[in-house]
Amino acid sequence: xxxxxxxxxxxxxxxxxxxxxxxxxxxxxxxxxxxxxxxxxxxxxxxxxxxxxxxxxxxxxxxxxxxxxxxxxxxxxxxxxxxxxxxxxxxxxxxxxxxxxxxxxxxxxxxxxxxxxxxxxxxxxxxxxxxxxxxxxxxxxxxxxxxxxxxxxxxxxxxxxxxxxxxxxxxxxxxxxxxxxxxxxxxxxxxxxxxxxxxxxxxxxxxxxxxxxxxxxxxxxxxxxxxxxxxxxxxxxxxxxxxxxxxxxxxxxxxxxxxxxxxxxxxxxxxxxxxxxxxxxxxxxxxxxxxxxxxxxxxxxxxxxxxxxx
Amino acid sequence: xxxxxxxxxxxxxxxxxxxxxxxxxxxxxxxxxxxxxxxxxxxxxxxxxxxxxxxxxxxxxxxxxxxxxxxxxxxxxxxxxxxxxxxxxxxxxxxxxxxxxxxxxxxxxxxxxxxxxxxxxxxxxxxxxxxxxxxxxxxxxxxxxxxxxxxxxxxxxxxxxxxxxxxxxxxxxxxxxxxxxxxxxxxxxxxxxxxxxxxxxxxxxxxxxxxxxxxxxxxxxxxxxxxxxxxxxxxxxxxxxxxxxxxxxxxxxxxxxxxxxxxxxxxxxxxxxxxxxxxxxxxxxxxxxxxxxxxxxxxxxxxxxxxxxx
Numbered sequence: 001x002x003x004x005x006x007x008x009x010x011x012x013x014x015x016x017x018x019x020x021x022x023x024x025x026x027x028x029x030x031x032x033x034x035x036x037x038x039x040x041x042x043x044x045x046x047x048x049x050x051x052x053x054x055x056x057x058x059x060x061x062x063x064x065x066x067x068x069x070x071x072x073x074x075x076x077x078x079x080x081x082x083x084x085x086x087x088x089x090x091x092x093x094x095x096x097x098x099x100x101x102x103x104x105x106x107x108x109x110x111x112x113x114x115x116x117x118x119x120x121x122x123x124x125x126x127x128x129x130x131x132x133x134x135x136x137x138x139x140x141x142x143x144x145x146x147x148x149x150x151x152x153x154x155x156x157x158x159x160x161x162x163x164x165x166x167x168x169x170x171x172x173x174x175x176x177x178x179x180x181x182x183x184x185x186x187x188x189x190x191x192x193x194x195x196x197x198x199x200x201x202x203x204x205x206x207x208x209x210x211x212x213x214x215x216x217x218x219x220x221x222x223x224x225x226x227x228x229x230x231x232x233x234x235x236x237x238x239x240x241x242x243x244x245x246x247x248x249x250x251x252x253x254x255x256x257x258x259x260x261x262x263x264x265x266x267x268x269x270x271x272x273x274x275x276x277x278x279x280x281x282x283x284x285x286x287x288x289x290x291x292x293x294x295x296x297x298x299x300x301x302x303x304x305x306x307x308x309x310x
Numbered sequence: 311x312x313x314x315x316x317x318x319x320x321x322x323x324x325x326x327x328x329x330x331x332x333x334x335x336x337x338x339x340x341x342x343x344x345x346x347x348x349x350x351x352x353x354x355x356x357x358x359x360x361x362x363x364x365x366x367x368x369x370x371x372x373x374x375x376x377x378x379x380x381x382x383x384x385x386x387x388x389x390x391x392x393x394x395x396x397x398x399x400x401x402x403x404x405x406x407x408x409x410x411x412x413x414x415x416x417x418x419x420x421x422x423x424x425x426x427x428x429x430x431x432x433x434x435x436x437x438x439x440x441x442x443x444x445x446x447x448x449x450x451x452x453x454x455x456x457x458x459x460x461x462x463x464x465x466x467x468x469x470x471x472x473x474x475x476x477x478x479x480x481x482x483x484x485x486x487x488x489x490x491x492x493x494x495x496x497x498x499x500x501x502x503x504x505x506x507x508x509x510x511x512x513x514x515x516x517x518x519x520x521x522x523x524x525x526x527x528x529x530x531x532x533x534x535x536x537x538x539x540x541x542x543x544x545x546x547x548x549x550x551x552x553x554x555x556x557x558x559x560x561x562x563x564x565x566x567x568x569x570x571x572x573x574x575x576x577x578x579x580x581x582x583x584x585x586x587x588x589x590x591x592x593x594x595x596x597x598x599x600x601x602x603x604x605x606x607x608x609x610x611x612x613x614x615x616x617x618x619x620x
Contacts (some may be wrong), residue, residue, distance in 0.1 A: 002546075012548060014384035022349070027457045027520075028387035028504060029353035036346030038330065043339035043430040044445055046398035051436045077338035088356035088443040120353040126361045128439040133398040135354055138339060147337045190320060210337075 005124055007100055008198050014108065018117050020083060020118060025185025030119035032137075041080045041138035041156055045070040053172065060099050063132065064106020070197070071136035072176035073249040079146040079185030080138030082116035082178065087103040087230040089123045090131040096137060103132065114178050143185050146253070151192040151211035154257030155284040158264075160276050161250040163200055164242035171247035172222060180268045180276050181251055187261060193253040199244045200289075202303035203252050208290055211254075217282030217301065219294035239294070244304040317410055317433055324418065328427050330393060338556065340429035342394060342447075351390045351448035351455060354516030355380040359439040363482065372482050373442065374416020380497050380507070381446035382486035383559040384422060387505040389456040389495030390448030392426035392488065399433045402443040413442065424488050453495050456563070461502040461521035465594040468574075470586050471560040472540025473510055474552035481557035490578045490586050491561055497571060503563040509554045511600075512613040513562050518600055521564075525594030529604035549604070554614040564594055 008026065015024040019212075023031035024230070034040060047056045047067045055063065070083065075082045087107055091100060111118055116136070138145075160177050176197070184190050192211055193285060194203045208215055218241055228241035236244075256262055264278045292301040320335065325334040333341035343503075344350060357377045360367045364440070365373065378395065385392045397417055402411060410433060421428055457553055470487050494500050502521055504513045510532075529549055538551035542564070546554075565573055574588045602611040 028384040029351040034350040040344040041339040044396040074338040086354040133443035214390040258467040
């Protein structure tokens with residue numbers, strides 16, 4: 001049975017040279033030549049069997065891809081460019097080496113789209129279930145990172161793509177909006193941003209809480225995904241799915257009030273995907289309430305998105 | 311039942327200001343002002359229930375400490391200084407918030423010893439067992455990082471501390487040799503280094519393989535830990551335990567041939583621990599064999615340390 005060191009050798013054979021990477025995976029740590037002008041952004045996200053994926057349904061390639069894409073989407077949320085990633089993988093005892101390679105290739109496939117080398121990792125097997133944890137480094141690349149804090153009353157609220165029903169499959173296959181976020185932030189007009197992982201209602205609340213503002217959105221502006229319509233058979237409306245479902249990984253951002261450029265008219269030519277739609281969904285308000293207008297009726301928008309409970 | 315966001319709020323309340331950290335945990339990523347002169351080192355290591363700890367025996371404080379200390383020890387192995395860490399925690403369903411806090415405090419306690427802020431993380435609960443993954447950033451701090459590659463024939467081989475029997479408890483409570491490694495490398499005489507996690511026989515082989523050299527060590531020079539003596543009741547000698555047991559997390563390094571300074575005479579005044587012993591165990595040789603002299607007999611030293619098998 002092949003062991004950890006065979007796997008490490010194989011991973012090393014997969015690595016590419018890069019300006020940034022002075023020493024790639026294989027030693028105790030990788031060494032990077034960080035560019036002096038770049039702010040360094042860092043974070044981490046895990047995917048767990050039975051929570052973020054189902055190993056009896058999803059392929060290791062898909063699972064690896066999702067683990068990496070969640071982290072790439074965090075880079076998008078901050079409007080930085082992915083620079084390097086590391087990963088740990090906890091494999092159920094008896095997992096074939098081929099499965100571990102597929103997991104790695106899934107991560108690599110996702111990261112390669114943004115020239116983000118995987119520079120380190122740790123693989124172990126245990127009597128537990130599959131868990132993959134990725135940490136990512138991003139670089140500011142001459143664009144000031146966008147946080148959740150900068151929304152001001154009067155700013156317009158936008159989302160990319162369409163929302164809801166990601167559970168039908170998109171949660172495994174979404175495209176992190178790295179290029180879109182970077183292009184948007186480069187204009188200097190984005191005042192706050194987040195990626196929608198917990199659901200629009202909750203992530204909008206995160207922006208409002210951090211910025212000390214409120215928001216008013218209109219249901220008519222919410223881009224409802226066809227998957228949300230399909231899921232509405234479960235008793236919740238398609239709009240409810242668009243408002244509260246998690247793992248869309250679209251961008252939710254605010255755009256400076258009084259700006260004459262509109263993000264809806266921007267195109268993102270670097271993207272290898274179909275053109276990314278940008279929808280205006282509402283406006284930032286003074287005060288702290290988050291309300292939604294639907295059929296002429298104004299009601300508080302309660303955060304009902306995804307929260308892990310202990 | 312308290313949820314993820316309560317825990318995140320609590321974690322944020324634990325964070326301290328620092329020159330390096332422009333934006334701490336709480337947004338999608340943390341933002342660091344990386345110093346232009348510093349090379350950036352990065353890596354990751356996980357601890358899994360039933361493999362690296364036993365949650366029915368070890369406290370969450372101990373588990374958190376070990377998860378962080380393994381990563382700090384990787385910084386030691388490269389002779390860099392820990393700069394920042396991020397962590398993911400997969401908690402069994404129903405875990406109390408207090409347990410999660412203790413895990414975090416264990417990580418923080420270990421990291422604080424080296425002024426290493428924890429700047430991000432992700433906590434989720436699942437039907438699986440406890441898994442903790444930490445990623446660490448190190449900075450070169452004016453000392454060239456030491457890899458496994460630089461050993462040359464004639465170099466002297468040293469280890470810190472005493473080896474073997476860590477399974478009796480030291481694998482949970484070791485002190486990462488960060489200050490020792492940094493002070494040693496600052497002399498410019500350390501030609502290669504690793505921390506002993508897989509066992510001396512295997513980690514010495516890593517250095518020889520990477521450097522393209524061989525080694526000759528003498529059993530009389532191996533610092534055998536009292537725990538190795540105690541474990542020798544299992545049929546393996548104390549020396550065998552010192553040679554092959556994993557998770558000592560002591561430094562194994564080579565020292566340039568012909569140097570008139572001896573690392574044995576160095577002291578490490580910053581350490582909050584008893585003086586760290588440094589022992590000469592052998593010499594790097596041309597060729598590729600790793601041999602051990604014991605009672606006047608020379609035999610090949612087979613790597614028999616810890617290897618995870620799939």
